[in-house]
Amino acid sequence: MELKTQLANKALKALLYEVDVQPKPGLVDPVDHSTHLDMDVFTFIDSAVSLRPYLEEFAQAGIDFKGNDLTELFKSIRPIGIKAEKTMFAATGGINTHKGAIFSLGILLAAAGYDVDDIQQTTKKMLKGLTENDFKDLDTKKNLTNGEKMYLKYGITGIRGEAEKGYPVVFEKSLPYLKNHFGNDFGMSLLDTLMMIVSESYDSNVVKRGNLDSLKNVQKYAQDILSKGGCSSSEGHELLADMNSYCTENNLSLGGSADLLIITIFLFLL
Template identity: 50%
Template sequence: MSIFTKGKPVSLADILASKVARVARLQDVRQTFSDATLISITLNIPGNIKNSRQIQLIFRAGMRELTRVFTAQWQTTHLDLQTGPEAILVVDISDNTCKVKAVAFETQFALGRLFDVDVLAADGKYLSRATLGMSCRPCYVCGEDAKICARSQQHPWFAMQKALNALYLRYVSKDKEKWISTAIRAMLYEVSVTPKPGLVDPGSQGSHKDMDAFLFIDSAISLRPYFTALYDVSLSWTASLPSLFEEIRRLGIKAEITMLKTTEDVNTHKGVIFSLGILFSASVYQKQASLDLQNIICQMLAGLTEQAFAGLSNKSTLTAGESQFLSYGLTGVRGEAEKGFPVVFDLALPYLKNRKGTMNDRLLDTLMLIATGIKDTNLIKRAGDITVLADLQEQVTHYFDLGGAKTTAGKAYMYQLDQAFIRQNLSLGGSADLLILTIFLELLTDAL
């Protein structure tokens, strides 16, 4: 994989014209923000190919990090310039502080060496590393002073491109491992939460007599090849988002076969293969797209429920989900996914971010909140009657009235509720799957 693949060569005249245009853009921004500090962001790419799909991916990754470092009053980004992506940020902090943060980004971010983050003070002067007594930038080929190597043309352009490609591949490899391990951790975190009403945890099989926590661990680990394939496909996908979903389905069928072989035909994670597979793929695809994560999911799954439930009146044998759609109009996890998992993004994730306490207590409370935000089709299937949802609402309300997992009374009630669910063979399987999605997103931010 080369970041220069399919890039269009540019001339020296193109580069000089681009620099003039960038200066003009900065001057226009200065007219509006006369007293603010401006940050000009470009890439330091050797050779005559300055833009490509992979180069834009590098720029997006850096911009995500920079927008965490700096709170911008205003910003503009130009990804498609033949001479390379550019951005301008306007920030309300001192120019010296801004430069220190910019240098920290260039030094510490995995791809920071490829970025030029120039700080323009209100008086129109650029701040340099030397001005603040900072060390020079190292050459990414030999590690010596980059300016000296550039002036002396110490390295041929192909050596610099080779070093740049290696830097990019190391970044992708590390990023892939983070995404895959986070998906597996999310599944392991969910099964570790205890007690959960009717669900498997380290101390109980819940209402699932063919499962235990160890089987869940084996099942989760067996899905590593699935998430590996999803990462590779989603990062390089150039076709439509609906066709990406079809590829997710194809890979999901293979993953389900692997899971069932591992568990000896016990269905531990079939729902997660579907829902987390979609969220995982969309989150990787977002690295190359200027789209909101939920927007990606919605585009990917447009028309899913209509297709899934079309022509049911002519079917002689119905699945539980199809029966619930005809009886109650419930679309289950398909409907939740098609809408972009609103219960996860709008309810569970903000709640988890703000919840205090131990990991177990925060996740348990989040699970119970999710249970009130959806119509858990797994619970309805086991109960055989949709009226079980009204009972659940009362139970969850009482649980939180007692203070939830952080109180002795709340925890005692949860143990009682768990036993009641087990006696009635009930389980919050659908809610548990959405908890896994919530954990996955929170772990990606390194906040959990």
């Protein structure tokens, strides 16, 4: 099997595995829409399957890249990402299911295609100067993205900043955690890994729908769940239900954390 096919298959698995994990506070899963009333698990499956050709394109771009300046590799995959987003919106009837995942998986697929043994360092080289370039002159720009609005309001660099640093939350926290806590119940291992991500990351989706206090509160819930033995423990399970109620009552989405779980799963499968 060609490398691009292997990588794309694992990326697609990661997209599908993430939506199947349950119960996920503030996220769509097979039993709950949480705060996402316009989508369900089938919306995410349709979206993931529609992205399959572009996952291969991202990987092939990395395989084919022969230059020395890896920022050029990143520039070369941005048009693929734009095509993937358009296809996603067509598949979902205009609903944003995987925009953040397209960004991160695209980067990591290209990095893996280029050098599967040094994905993190390749990612850092690809994205050198990303936040500086993307966030300059925002005070005069019209039609700001949500990420740009968060940067201007709170100074949060969001997924761009996390990516430019080489996804430290994933490589240094969630991926080692999943490897160390992988057990017979893969779904529960992934749910605990999601809590690790929530506890360690600055999810701009939470801040967008709420505020910085909302972020601190969901981080505290996740930390407490892990300290009580994880989601499968009786105390952890109760806290998880409380966390879900908090997210629902305050219309909070943990979409940024879900995207980091997707790439954690992808890297775990490599």
